[in-house]
Amino acid sequence: MPRTKEQFEEMRNKTREKIQLAAMQIFVQKGYGSTNVQEIADLAGISIGLLYRHYKTxxxxxxxxxxxxxxxxxxxxxxxxxxxxxxxxxxxxxxxxxxxxxxxxxxxxxxxxxxxxxxxxxxxxxxxxxxxxxxxxxxxxxxxxxxxxxxxxxxxxxxxxxxxxxxxxxxxxxxxxxxxxxxxxxxxxxxxxxxxxxxxx
Known part of the structure; x- marks a missing residue:
């Protein structure tokens, strides 16, 4: 059965939350300048491509x-x-x-x-x-x-x-x-x- 619009939005929000929590943790540990997006994606358990779909930079x-x-x-x-x-x-x-x-x-x-x-x-x-x-x-x-x-x-x-x-x-x-x-x-x-x-x- 295809997902509803609400289900897609819920999945999107959960992914953004995972990215944000991972980013906060790495930014705190390494600082903004020393953090790269691949580390954030890895900690969030998602692909780098999916991260870039949510955040361009x-x-x-x-x-x-x-x-x-x-x-x-x-x-x-x-x-x-x-x-x-x-x-x-x-x-x-x-x-x-x-x-x-x-x-x-x-x-x-x-x-x-x-x-x-x-x-x-x-x-x-x-x-x-x-x-x-x-x-x-x-x-x-x-x-x-x-x-x-x-x-x-x-x-x-x-x-x-x-x-x-x-x-x-x-x-x-x-x-x-x-x-x-x-x-x-x-x-x-x-x-x-x-x-x-x-x-x-």
């Missing part, structure tokens, strides 16, 4: 991964701008980060990939967009922390410094996970949140 593939990361940053900014308990919102985000890092490598690889894309200058035209979204996310976070301090949910301290420390911790955990591999143990959400909560909470 390595740059196009890398660009899509970075765009996906940028959308993730926008999502965090939007979450932190919600009119809800600051403690609840930030704990919700920490729980997502914890689960993603325990369950797989996608978030870890995306965080490393974002850093690489800025340091390597591999794709210059996305660098400004990444920096812009990072600044917006940091601003949304420090405003959330400030609001949490005003209503007594968070400890006192410079909101900007606390926000920078928060993201440095998450980025550092991603780096440690890549370095330590199977021996890495993800700290619990309560440990990640400890710097922000008042003593005894």
């Amino acid at each position: 390595k740059e196009e593939l890398f660009n899509e991964l970075v765009e996906y990361s940028i959308n993730g940053i926008k999502g965090v900014s939007d979450l932190f701008k919600q009119d809800d308990s600051p403690k609840k919102l930030i704990m919700q985000f920490v729980d997502i980060v914890y689960k993603d890092m325990v369950d797989g490598d996608e978030l870890t690889n995306l965080l490393i990939l974002m850093t690489q894309s800025i340091f390597s200058g591999a794709i210059n035209h996305v660098e400004n967009e990444i920096k812009k979204q990072d600044a917006e996310m940091l601003n949304a976070t420090l405003n959330l922390i400030k609001r949490g301090q005003e209503i007594g949910e968070f400890r006192s301290g410079n909101p900007y410094e606390l926000a920078v420390f928060f993201y440095s911790t998450i980025q550092g955990l991603a780096t440690m996970k890549v370095m330590l591999k199977d021996s890495f143990i993800m700290p619990s959400p309560s440990i990640i949140m400890a710097f922000l909560l008042k003593e005894g909470e």
Whole structure:
């Protein structure tokens, strides 16, 4: 029986997902410049021809991964701008980060990939967009922390410094996970949140 249009679309999406996951892994291990598309195809378990049917160039593939990361940053900014308990919102985000890092490598690889894309200058035209979204996310976070301090949910301290420390911790955990591999143990959400909560909470 011939496949339906929906079945073809599902197969196409699954293939793209395999390519993206393989690309993230190799880009993180070898860097953008040292990665070739044959390695990505091999890890994804597909032919080089099939990879090229989905992505014309390595740059196009890398660009899509970075765009996906940028959308993730926008999502965090939007979450932190919600009119809800600051403690609840930030704990919700920490729980997502914890689960993603325990369950797989996608978030870890995306965080490393974002850093690489800025340091390597591999794709210059996305660098400004990444920096812009990072600044917006940091601003949304420090405003959330400030609001949490005003209503007594968070400890006192410079909101900007606390926000920078928060993201440095998450980025550092991603780096440690890549370095330590199977021996890495993800700290619990309560440990990640400890710097922000008042003593005894």
